[in-house]
Amino acid sequence: xxxxxxxxxxxxxxxxxxxxxxxxxxxxxxxxxxxxxxxxxxxxxxxxxxxxxxxxxxxxxxxxxxxxxxxxxxxxxxxxxxxxxxxxxxxxxxxxxxxxxxxxxxxxxxxxxxxxxxxxxxxxxxxxxxxxxxxxxxxxxxxxxxxxxxxxxxxxxxxxxxxxxxxxxxxxxxxxxxxxxxxxxxxxxxxxxxxxxxxxxxxxxxxxxxxxxxxxxxxxxxxxxxxxxxxxxxxxxxxxxxxxxxxxxxxxxxxxxxxxxxxxxxxxxxxxxxxxxxxxxxxxxxxxxxxxxxxxxxxxxxxxxxxxxxxxxxxxxxxxxxxxxxxxxxxxxxxxxxxxxxxxxxxxxxxxxxxxxxxxxxxxxxxxxxxxxxxxxxxxxxxxxxxxxxxxxxxxxxxxxxxxxxxxxxxxxxxxxxxxxxxxxxxxxxxxxxxxxxxxxxxxxxxxxxxxxxxxxxxxxxxxxxxxxxxxxxxxxxxxxxxxxxxxxxxxxxxxxxxxxxxxxxxxxxxxxxxxxxxxxxxxxxxxxxxxxxxxxxxxxxxxxxxxxxxxxxxxxxxxxxxxxxxxxxxxxxxxxxxxxxxxxxxxxxxxxxxxxxxxxxxxxxxxxxxxxxxxxxxxxxxxxxxxxxxxxxxxxxxxxxxxxxxxxxxxxxxxxxxxxxxxxxxxxxxxxxxxxxxxxxxxxxxxxxxxxxxxxxxxxxxxxxxxxxxxxxxxxxxxxxxxxxxxxxxxxxxxxxxxxxxxxxxxxxxxxxxxxxxxxxxxxxxxxxxxxxxxxxxxxxxxxxxxxxxxxx
Numbered sequence: 001x002x003x004x005x006x007x008x009x010x011x012x013x014x015x016x017x018x019x020x021x022x023x024x025x026x027x028x029x030x031x032x033x034x035x036x037x038x039x040x041x042x043x044x045x046x047x048x049x050x051x052x053x054x055x056x057x058x059x060x061x062x063x064x065x066x067x068x069x070x071x072x073x074x075x076x077x078x079x080x081x082x083x084x085x086x087x088x089x090x091x092x093x094x095x096x097x098x099x100x101x102x103x104x105x106x107x108x109x110x111x112x113x114x115x116x117x118x119x120x121x122x123x124x125x126x127x128x129x130x131x132x133x134x135x136x137x138x139x140x141x142x143x144x145x146x147x148x149x150x151x152x153x154x155x156x157x158x159x160x161x162x163x164x165x166x167x168x169x170x171x172x173x174x175x176x177x178x179x180x181x182x183x184x185x186x187x188x189x190x191x192x193x194x195x196x197x198x199x200x201x202x203x204x205x206x207x208x209x210x211x212x213x214x215x216x217x218x219x220x221x222x223x224x225x226x227x228x229x230x231x232x233x234x235x236x237x238x239x240x241x242x243x244x245x246x247x248x249x250x251x252x253x254x255x256x257x258x259x260x261x262x263x264x265x266x267x268x269x270x271x272x273x274x275x276x277x278x279x280x281x282x283x284x285x286x287x288x289x290x291x292x293x294x295x296x297x298x299x300x301x302x303x304x305x306x307x308x309x310x311x312x313x314x315x316x317x318x319x320x321x322x323x324x325x326x327x328x329x330x331x332x333x334x335x336x337x338x339x340x341x342x343x344x345x346x347x348x349x350x351x352x353x354x355x356x357x358x359x360x361x362x363x364x365x366x367x368x369x370x371x372x373x374x375x376x377x378x379x380x381x382x383x384x385x386x387x388x389x390x391x392x393x394x395x396x397x398x399x400x401x402x403x404x405x406x407x408x409x410x411x412x413x414x415x416x417x418x419x420x421x422x423x424x425x426x427x428x429x430x431x432x433x434x435x436x437x438x439x440x441x442x443x444x445x446x447x448x449x450x451x452x453x454x455x456x457x458x459x460x461x462x463x464x465x466x467x468x469x470x471x472x473x474x475x476x477x478x479x480x481x482x483x484x485x486x487x488x489x490x491x492x493x494x495x496x497x498x499x500x501x502x503x504x505x506x507x508x509x510x511x512x513x514x515x516x517x518x519x520x521x522x523x524x525x526x527x528x529x530x531x532x533x534x535x536x537x538x539x540x541x542x543x544x545x546x547x548x549x550x551x552x553x554x555x556x557x558x559x560x561x562x563x564x565x566x567x568x569x570x571x572x573x574x575x576x577x578x579x580x581x582x583x584x585x586x587x588x589x590x591x592x593x594x595x596x597x598x599x600x601x602x603x604x605x606x607x608x609x610x611x612x613x614x615x616x617x618x619x620x621x622x623x624x625x626x627x628x629x630x631x632x633x634x635x636x637x638x639x640x641x642x643x644x645x646x647x648x649x650x651x652x653x654x655x656x657x658x659x660x661x662x663x664x665x666x667x668x669x670x671x672x673x674x675x676x677x678x679x680x681x682x683x684x685x686x687x688x689x690x691x692x693x694x695x696x697x698x699x700x701x702x703x704x705x706x707x708x709x710x711x712x713x714x715x716x717x718x719x720x721x722x723x724x725x726x727x728x729x730x731x732x733x734x735x736x737x738x739x740x741x742x743x744x745x746x747x748x749x750x751x752x753x754x755x756x757x758x759x760x761x762x763x764x765x766x767x768x769x770x771x772x773x774x775x776x777x778x779x780x781x782x783x784x785x786x787x788x789x790x791x792x793x794x
């Protein structure tokens with residue numbers, strides 16, 4: 001604002017700012033590039049987050065809302081013909097089969113179901129004949145078969161070996177040895193139950209509560225019992241899923257803004273220091289401190305006005321390429337405004353101190369100031385005679401402006417610290433250890449009943465496929481060290497089924513534990529409340545409850561305390577009431593959590609007609625092999641027994657971990673680019689402002705090689721201090737990160753491994769910059785003659 005009694009100097013200020021930008025194009029390019037990169041990265045994170053949310057929401061809205069099971073084909077047709085479905089599809093589970101050392105999940109899936117559930121693209125056609133099928137592409141890759149439609153494969157799908165024609169290949173990503181096989185409807189057993197899933201017509205924009213009420217009314221009108229219906233938890237929980245909190249995006253944006261602020265501060269600081277003589281001349285001519293500040297402000301606004309749109313355009317391009325078809329103008333305009341304001345605020349904060357320096361300097365001080373003269377007074381040695389080696393000369397220049405050196409090494413050191421934290425976490429996570437924490441009792445193979453629960457589970461236990469005979473055969477296999485077996489049975493708990501929102505006949509698997517296992521598993525901190533004494537439980541009709549954190553309360557809307565009563569209802573008509581004597585932690589013995597635990601002998605009281613309650617068999621081996629895997633699968637002939645391998649779970653976890661680390665390293669690359677821009681700006685500024693000094697050195701005998709060595713050592717000091725910070729502070733921070741994740745236990749037991757390879761690559765990248773700079777610096781100095789450099793002024 002210009003007051004009436006003031007001269008309007010805005011035109012002059014504008015010209016000065018424009019000339020300053022044109023005169024120092026290198027500085028301007030660095031500032032624009034830094035801000036644009038920061039905006040690009042923050043904008044990309046926000047735009048991708050928005051696109052991914054829209055994609056997720058679109059996937060939810062485009063998939064099923066509810067369904068029912070246990071239908072005949074006629075019932076499926078009757079429900080579909082009612083006309084109230086927007087989309088629908090049906091499926092029939094044909095169980096699992098084993099082919100050599102792999103598992104085949106066999107089912108009939110209607111073509112409508114493929115579209116409704118988004119199962120993936122099929123190359124070829126869906127099978128129509130009884131001897132036709134569609135198989136995942138990974139199946140052919142694993143067994144070394146031609147990946148082509150029309151070939152014949154021989155499989156045993158639980159009805160003897162038969163030849164099948166491959167009419168389609170399912171294009172899905174799969175690195176495990178569990179493969180999907182789709183058969184035609186003509187190959188389905190006549191009495192097989194159908195599962196129907198659908199989207200209700202007219203549900204677009206409908207409130208979830210109202211939609212669910214309408215679907216419930218539809219089921220009632222069509223005579224479908226409540227215990228045969230289900231609802232998509234993803235769809236009806238989509239609001240929370242869609243909104244999320246985005247905290248990881250905000251945290252990353254703030255981190256990027258901090259790094260950007262450090263780089264911009266250093267660039268403007270060096271630029272202002274380099275123009276101190278110019279500002280001094282302007283002050284001699286009558287320029288006020290306020291006018292000088294306004295000149296710097298105009299430069300700042302001009303550069304920011306170019307950089308922010310450039311960064312947003314790049315971010316939009318990346319988002320459109322990465323997630324095409326999910327651009328939201330409303331969400332992304334809001335994100336662009338937030339990113340722009342955050343960036344501009346960052347620039348304001350970063351340039352505040354350099355701008356104040358430009359306004360405060362006196363004319364005399366400005367004339368004597370150089371780009372590296374600030375804060376050097378106390379550090380100037382009073383020694384008259386010193387040995388001037390190239391490392392010492394380099395250190396003298398490095399320490400001339402400690403603030404500049406500190407800011408530059410800070411940005412590089414921050415990159416190194418973050419790199420060490422991410423790399424140490426990546427190296428310390430043992431995928432196999434993480435898988436073992438979620439798999440059996442740290443076994444290599446887990447045998448259990450295949451997707452059976454309730455009455456079917458109890459009926460199977462009477463036949464006992466996991467009985468003593470099979471266990472002895474497995475224990476005798478070469479390579480198997482020992483096996484562990486655990487007892488289970490299935491009951492209903494009427495009190496839980498009566499809670500609104502729970503299924504009417506919800507089956508619960510009850511774990512039976514022997515005296516020895518109970519003593520070992522629930523010693524010390526394993527018991528949260530009460531007691532886990534085997535004899536007291538047996539004599540007092542006691543039961544243990546494992547809430548598994550808050551899982552029991554969240555899933556079944558109930559909780560128990562010591563002293564509560566639990567009545568269980570068995571599928572043979574018996575029932576019995578137990579007293580809760582202990583609340584215990586979850587001890588993994590299989591693939592799922594069991595909320596209720598009884599003494600093993602008590603299972604025979606509930607089901608006296610069952611002689612063997614084995615529900616889990618874990619095979620332990622020191623070293624797995626393909627031969628052992630084939631032997632295990634060959635020994636288990638009953639298709640109702642599912643065989644799971646630790647390596648299959650490890651492969652799935654490793655794929656997810658690779659995706660997470662790719663995102664983390666991607667952000668680190670951007671931050672590293674910021675740091676390199678900062679380092680390059682510092683080194684180039686030193687080179688440009690010291691031409692006269694270099695000319696003087698060479699006039700008294702310094703060779704081009706010695707000049708190159710001196711410049712190399714200066715760059716090496718930045719590299720060395722950066723690596724020192726990385727190896728000290730970075731190591732401490734990485735140890736803390738690994739310790740925190742180890743305490744959480746989400747990734748199993750973490751064993752710290754120093755990321756030597758990543759640190760060596762980081763050091764190599766810095767040394768590469770140092771080498772390139774030294775070569776370019778010497779070549780640049782040769783462009784001017786010695787006399788021209790000695791006469792050079794700023």
